[in-house]
Amino acid sequence: MKLSSDRILTTHVGSLPRPQHLREMLMAREAGETVDAVTFEAEVRKGVDEVVRRQVAAGLDVVSDGEMSKISYATYVKDRFSGFAGEGRSRGAQDLLDYREYARHLVQIGGTIPSASGPICQGPIRLEDRRPLETDIANFQAAVAAHPPVEGFLNAASPGVVSVFLENQHYPSHEVYLEALAEVLTQEYRAIVEAGFLLQIDCPDLAMGRHLAHADKTLESFRGLAAQHIEVLNAAVAGLPPEALRLHLCWGNYEGPHHHDVPLSQIIDIVLKARVMAISLEGANPRHEHEWEVFQETALPDDKVLLPGVIDSTSNFIEHPRLVAQRIRRYADVVGRERVIASADCGFATFAGYPNVFPEIAWAKLGALVEGAAIASEMLW
Numbered sequence: 001m002k003l004s005s006d007r008i009l010t011t012h013v014g015s016l017p018r019p020q021h022l023r024e025m026l027m028a029r030e031a032g033e034t035v036d037a038v039t040f041e042a043e044v045r046k047g048v049d050e051v052v053r054r055q056v057a058a059g060l061d062v063v064s065d066g067e068m069s070k071i072s073y074a075t076y077v078k079d080r081f082s083g084f085a086g087e088g089r090s091r092g093a094q095d096l097l098d099y100r101e102y103a104r105h106l107v108q109i110g111g112t113i114p115s116a117s118g119p120i121c122q123g124p125i126r127l128e129d130r131r132p133l134e135t136d137i138a139n140f141q142a143a144v145a146a147h148p149p150v151e152g153f154l155n156a157a158s159p160g161v162v163s164v165f166l167e168n169q170h171y172p173s174h175e176v177y178l179e180a181l182a183e184v185l186t187q188e189y190r191a192i193v194e195a196g197f198l199l200q201i202d203c204p205d206l207a208m209g210r211h212l213a214h215a216d217k218t219l220e221s222f223r224g225l226a227a228q229h230i231e232v233l234n235a236a237v238a239g240l241p242p243e244a245l246r247l248h249l250c251w252g253n254y255e256g257p258h259h260h261d262v263p264l265s266q267i268i269d270i271v272l273k274a275r276v277m278a279i280s281l282e283g284a285n286p287r288h289e290h291e292w293e294v295f296q297e298t299a300l301p302d303d304k305v306l307l308p309g310v311i312d313s314t315s316n317f318i319e320h321p322r323l324v325a326q327r328i329r330r331y332a333d334v335v336g337r338e339r340v341i342a343s344a345d346c347g348f349a350t351f352a353g354y355p356n357v358f359p360e361i362a363w364a365k366l367g368a369l370v371e372g373a374a375i376a377s378e379m380l381w
Contacts, residue, residue, distance in 0.1 A: 001151070001198060001243045001244065001246075001277055001278060001305075002061070002062070002150055003305060003338055003339070003341075004337060004338050004339070004340055004341055005338055007373070007374075008328055008337065008340060008342050008373040008374075008377045008380065009061040009062060009150065009341045009342070009373070010059070010060050010061050010062070010341070010342045010343070010369055010370050010373045011060065011061060011062035011063070011153070011307060011341055011342070011343050012055075012064070012343055012347070012348075012369075013200075013248055013280060013309075013313070013343060013344050013345070013346050013347045014067055014073065014153070014155040014200060014202070014248070015064075015066060015067040015073060015155070015347030015348060015350050016051050016055075016064070016066035016067070016347070016348050016349055016362070017066075017349045017355050017359035017362055018047060018066070018068055018349060018352055019050070021043060022043045022044065022047050023352055023353060025039075025040050026071050026352040026353070027071075027352065027353045029071070030071050030352075030353075041135065044068050044069045044135075044139065045139050045142075047066070047068040048065045048066065048068050048069075048139040048140060048142075048143045049139075049142065049146060049147075051065065051066035051068060051143075052065065052066075052140070052143035052146075052147050052149070052152075053143070053146070053147040054363065055149065055366075056147045056148070057147075058363065058366050058367055058370060059367075060149070060369075060370060061149065061150040061151065061341075062149065062150060062151045062152070062153060062198070062341065063144070063149040063151075063152055063153075064140075064152065064153050064154060064155065064200075065136060065139060065140040065143065067155055067347070067349070068139075069135070069136055069139075070352070071351070071352050071353075072350060072351045072352065073155060073157060073161075073202050073347065073350050074157045074161045074162055074164070074165050074166075074202065074204075075118045075119075075162075075165050075166065076157070077162055077166070077181075077185075078118065078166060079132070080127065080128060080129060080133070081125050081126065081127060081128055081184055082123065082124065082125065082126045082127075083121050083122065083123040083124055083125040083126065083170065084118075084119040084120065084121055084122070084125075084166060085119055085120065085123075086119060086120045086122060087118070087119065087120070088118055088119065088120045088166070088167035091212065091213055092212075093208075093211055093212050093252060093254075093256060093260075094211040094212070094215040094260040095211060095256050095257040095258055095259055095260045095261075096257070098257065098259070098260075099256075099257055102256075102257075103256075106254075106256075110354065118166050118167075120166065120169050121166055121168045121169060121171070121177065122169055122170055123170055124170070124180070125180045125181060125183075125184050126184065127184050127187055130187075133188055133191055134191075136154065137154070137191065137192065137195045137197075140152060140195075140197065141195065152197050152198065153197055153198035153199065153200050153246065154192045154195075154197050154198075154200070155200045155201075155202055155248075156185060156188045156189055156192060156200070156201055156202070157185065157201075158185075158201050158202060158203045158205060158229070158233055159178045159179075159181035159229065159232050159233060159236065160178065160203060160205035160206065160209065160226075160229035160232070160233065161202055161203060161204050161205040162181050162185075163177060163178060163181065163205065163229075164204070164205045164208075164209050164212060164213045174225075174228075175228060175232075178228070179232060182232050182233070182235065182236040183236075185236060186236045189236060189237055190239070190240065193240050193241070193244045193245075198244055198245070198246060199244060199246070200245075200246040200247070200248055200280070201233065201237070201245065201246070201247050201248070202248045202250070203247050203248060203249055203250070203274075204248075204249070204250040204251070204252065205226075205229055206226050206229060206230070206249055206267060206270070206271055207249050207250055207251045207252075207261065207262055207264075207267060208250055209222075209226075210222050210260075210261070210262040211251075211252075211260040211261060211262070212252065215260070219262070219266060223266070223267065223270060226267060226270045226271075227270050227273075230270055230271070230273050230274050233274060233275075234273070234274065234275040237275055237276070238275070242275050242276055242277045242303065243277045244277075245275070245276035245277055245278070246277070246278040246279075246280055246307065247271070247274050247276045247278070247279055247280065248280040248281075248346075249271055249279060249280065249281045249282070250281075250282065250345075250346050251282060251288065253313055253314060253345070253346035253347060253350045253356060254314060255314040255356065258285075258287040259287075261287055261288070263291070264281070264288065264291040264294050265291070265294050265297070265298070268294055268298050272298075272300075272301060272304065276304075277303065277304060277305060278304070278305050278306070278307050278341070279304060279305075280307035280308075280343055281307070281308060282309045282345040282346065283310060283327060283331070283345070284308075284309045284311055284312040284319070284327060284344075284345050285309070285312045285314065285315075285345055288309075288345075292308070292327075292330040292331050292334060295334045295335055296334055300335045300339065304339075305335075305338075305339040305340070305341060306331055306335055306339060306340055306341070307340075307342075307343040308327070308331045308340065308342070308343060309343055309344050309345030309346070310324045310342050310343065310344075310369060310372060311345065311365045311366070311368060311369045312345050312365075313344050313345045313346040313347065313348055313356060313357065314345075314346075314356045314357065316358055316361050318361060318364045318365050318368055319365060319368045319372070320368070321368050321371035321372040321374075321375055322375060323372070324342070324368055324369055324371070324372020324373070324376070325372045325373070325375035325376040325379065327372075328340060328342050328372065328373060329379060329380070332376070332380055337380040337381070342369060342372070342373045342376070343369075344365075344366070344369065348362040348365075349362075
């Protein structure tokens with residue numbers, strides 16, 4: 001993993017707006033409609049090439065494939081693994097349940113609504129088809145060869161976040177379900193790292209899981225669950241070098257009240273036990289911008305770096321580059337400039353059909369991220 005040795009490097013969380021035609025094809029496939037496979041693969045390939053070209057042109061250092069082939073960052077596994085069918089019960093986010101009229105308004109305007117519902121695990125989980133992953137890797141390899149970045153990363157779901165969205169009705173316990181997921185996901189993790197890319201493991205279960213799927217638990221009970229999720233994840237990546245691994249922590253990429261979000265201070269000790277080098281976390285939105293202060297009280301381990309969000313991923317405001325620089329400075333002043341890589345709060349298209357931010361505005365926000373990192377670099381070096 002490249003570090004900010006002489007300037008603040010920039011990255012983002014993974015998903016980026018898909019081209020309109022590709023988005024329509026993904027939604028059609030999700031609805032069970034027949035989509036020509038050759039045409040779909042060609043559109044994904046073109047989408048990956050263009051999104052990498054555009055990231056590099058924007059000045060981003062550590063780029064991704066934009067998750068072009070996936071319907072979402074977590075539920076894509078249902079299309080690659082056996083064992084999933086039907087539809088689980090819907091469990092709404094606790095903050096939106098407090099403001100039901102607003103939640104209905106979000107539905108009416110097509111906004112992103114978090115809901116822990118999806119296909120149910122009804123049978124043994126096995127890797128059904130390696131080809132989608134192999135195609136993702138090949139597409140990204142071709143794109144970075146054509147448009148070389150400083151570094152590249154690919155996303156994969158954590159066992160814990162899959163368990164939040166895809167309910168278990170087959171395995172005898174939550175722990176056994178996690179272990180079954182991890183056994184299959186490990187193959188995905190290993191393939192990404194062996195291809196020469198950084199692996200980002202998406203872990204909203206460690207934060208969003210608190211107010212989405214586990215709102216009925218006590219804090220201590222939830223902390224115990226989060227610790228179990230980290231233990232299973234660590235076993236899944238045990239054979240991989242930590243310096244190739246990033247973990248994304250998230251409270252939910254939607255424009256809601258978020259007043260039930262578990263504070264970072266109440267979970268950071270568990271998160272830091274993850275066998276990864278980099279921790280990506282929200283640091284720009286109004287509910288979590290203040291939490292750089294957590295690292296004044298909790299020392300960042302010597303073998304870890306932070307990827308704080310310094311642009312918000314749910315608002316169509318384009319941050320002023322000087323504000324971005326200020327946000328970067330807060331973290332750098334506490335943990336050291338070499339241990340900060342500037343990022344976004346979350347993805348700009350975590351669900352293919354429902355972008356929070358208008359696509360061209362998302363790219364303008366990423367431009368502000370790059371400009372702000374340059375300003376911060378001048379200040380820090």
